[in-house]
Amino acid sequence: MTTKKKGPTLSVHDLRTHFHTKAGVVKAVDDVSFDVKGGQVMGLVGESGSGKSVTGFSIVGLIDPPGRVVSGSIKFKGEELVGASEERLQKLRGNRIAMIFQDPMMTLNPVLRIDTQMTEAIKAHRDVDAQTAWEEARDALGQVGIPSPEERLKTYPHQLSGGMRQRVAIAIAFLNKPDLIIADEPTTALDVTIQSQIIHEAQTLCRKTGTALIWITHDLAVVAGLADHICVMYAGRIVEEGKADDIIDRPLHPYTIGLIGSVPSHNKRGQRLNQIPGMTPSLLNLPPGCAFRNRCKFDDGECLDEPGPTRPVRGRSVRCFHPQRMEVTS
């Protein structure tokens, strides 16, 4: 299932993206590292504000001031993207690295027809005539399961349903056969049946084309069946990383345990829903030590220290002084 390639498609190392606001520095992404290989699906999981979307935008260089990638390295097929010129990034975006956004109601331009929005993405990167571009757009729509693509091409976004629009966005992402797709919560705004269809389409296309996929989500259940590898983010850091099955079945970090425990299906009828006590800390004034300390029941004096560099435990890494060996009842 993994295509044979030399080295990972994307290798992020010690990435730090900070927002310099008037109130202070927001460390949205702080020391994040991971690799994604071709044909592999990497799930980036975390709550709102954990820095998972900012990680995605950092990779394609779409962090707007006051945000900035302050240090670290993003290597895409061996090429360093941190500090790369805007022209170079523009050539890569939509071409080698594509993105899918969260809300399909907002991502397509309301005043441009679908064909315009699709063919411009082709013509921005390849020197093809209008007819070829149009045919490619039509075929791409067919591939993501849109019926009568020729007619759909002539419509405006408001004439399509949310699920249709997200399919169009996915088709756009695949237009130039990218090596990497970053999907930022692409199914959050859709209802459950459409959600599973979309996940299926994306998965099939990636497997077929050998595209690496980063699937950003807050929903562990979504990622469980989709990803090969999972990174759990909390307060700008990756707190746990490993094979998807391992993480779902045997989470080590107290936060991951809490996340899995709070999925409603794990509870019996009538029982109070489990929740992680407390709130996500403000990234503006992060207290020293482990960011999860205040919400963690295993907190002790040791946690007041900066949590050490991710150390491998049982073949995967976790950023915690007290990795748990708790079996999750499923």
Added chain:
Amino acid sequence: MTAYVIRRLMQSVVVVLIMSVIVFFGVNVVGDPVDMLINPEADQEDIEAAIRALGLDKPIGEQYLFFLKNAITGNLGKSFIFGEPALQLIIQRMPATLELAITALLMAIFLGIPLGLYAGLKPDSPASRTIMAGSILGFSLPTFWVGLMMIMVFAVMLGWLPSTGRGETATFLGITSSLFTLNGLQHIFMPALNLALLKISLVIRLTRAGTREAIHQDYIKFARAKGLSPHRVIMVHLLKNILIPVVTVIGLEFGSLVAFSVVTETIFAWPGMGKLLIDSIQQLDRPVIVAYLIIIVLLFVTLNLIVDILYSILDPRVRLGEREA
């Protein structure tokens, strides 16, 4: 679409009718034109003859019906002063006003949109702050005062531009306008800028606000994520969205440019309809006042219709007639 246009046209007829009643009766309340027209030493018999000649001896309702009957055939009455048809008087002066209003409109578009776009894209730069400060001045300074200052600085002190009149005109493609001669362009520059000042400020503010709002929309970020050039993102994805409100306002403001050119024309002695109106009001030339106001109403109604149609071309979500059963 056709049904929509027809319905709108019928609404327009009603609007024009109501306006004509208000204007006709309103004008009759102010002053007595006979006093202005007749030699103060004329005797009672002469005065009554004059009143009869002007049709002012009849009851006001009857006068209105008479006016309406003629209006249908395109006759809006004769000027008391010039003895010529009022409509003809206005149409003679219309090109001067239209060229002034169109020049002002073009200034508003070609200065307002780029400046507003710049201020919206780089909100913190010193240039943007200057633009925004300038637009506040454009909004708040009274037109007549700015006009007088312009004359003082550029015509009197510096002597760069002429202060009054329309200058030489030339005929091109059957249109006689001062836009076709250098002298005419020199003459039109100051009054047009004076008239446009408020509109430029308005367009700057609208464009800036639209840009600030649209730039953070997902579809702009998505367009960038597709690897489109910044030029295409701004000129197509952004501009097409923010042009919707701008077009609406510009269209409606064109009517007010024509209507409010009264002040500018008076200051710069521009021989247009506005100046004719002021002169007619001073001399209580009722038919000309009524005809002018009705033409302005017609203009507004027509512009509204054009704006609605343009709007539907720009915004696919408002295709006319689609949702109207």
